[in-house]
Amino acid sequence: MSGRVARRYAxxxxxxARDARALDVVAGELAGLRAAFADPATIAMLASPxxxxxxxxxxxxxxxxxxxxSALTASFLGVLADNRRLDQLAGVSDSYRDLYDRALGRIRxxxxxxxxxxxxxxxxxxxxxxxRTGKTVxxxxxxxxxxxxxxxxxxxxxxxxxSVRTQLGRLAHEITGARIHL
Numbered sequence: 001m002s003g004r005v006a007r008r009y010a011x012x013x014x015x016x017a018r019d020a021r022a023l024d025v026v027a028g029e030l031a032g033l034r035a036a037f038a039d040p041a042t043i044a045m046l047a048s049p050x051x052x053x054x055x056x057x058x059x060x061x062x063x064x065x066x067x068x069x070s071a072l073t074a075s076f077l078g079v080l081a082d083n084r085r086l087d088q089l090a091g092v093s094d095s096y097r098d099l100y101d102r103a104l105g106r107i108r109x110x111x112x113x114x115x116x117x118x119x120x121x122x123x124x125x126x127x128x129x130x131x132r133t134g135k136t137v138x139x140x141x142x143x144x145x146x147x148x149x150x151x152x153x154x155x156x157x158x159x160x161x162x163s164v165r166t167q168l169g170r171l172a173h174e175i176t177g178a179r180i181h182l
Contacts, residue, residue, distance in 0.1 A: 006091025
């Protein structure tokens with residue numbers, strides 16, 4: 001349920017930010033706030049019934065001042081506090097970022113590789129997925145030696161697995177499957 005709640009808040013904030021021509025500002029502010037709310041202990045504290053509405057409101061005002069938030073983001077943070085939803089801020093931030101990326105024609109892609117990719121290979125992979133999706137690709141590259149070789153690309157919930165580890169697993173499955181059928 002919390003994912004749906006976060007998406008609804010993000011959509012409302014996105015609409016307000018678009019109307020105020022503040023999409024970039026709000027995106028930056030939410031990214032900064034998200035880092036502050038990344039700690040699971042902080043999230044648990046915010047969701048605790050022991051946190052009174054007064055304390056949540058004070059926290060929202062203090063964060064607004066500390067992060068020098070725009071009036072729109074500060075007001076939104078106040079709404080989250082009033083509705084006891086400050087614990088949803090990370091999800092709101094992620095959902096807002098997705099809406100923001102979509103509006104700008106961008107897509108986030110995670111590339112896992114067994115070894116570091118040189119710049120040319122990175123550009124080739126990014127170009128291939130830009131051509132495939134028709135969107136600007138924002139790539140995050142993760143080195144994962146367990147892959148043995150090759151890459152795994154995750155884009156929009158789809159996984160393109162070209163890792164040596166998976167290929168070896170398929171081969172082993174085919175070999176053992178052949179023995180069973182004899």
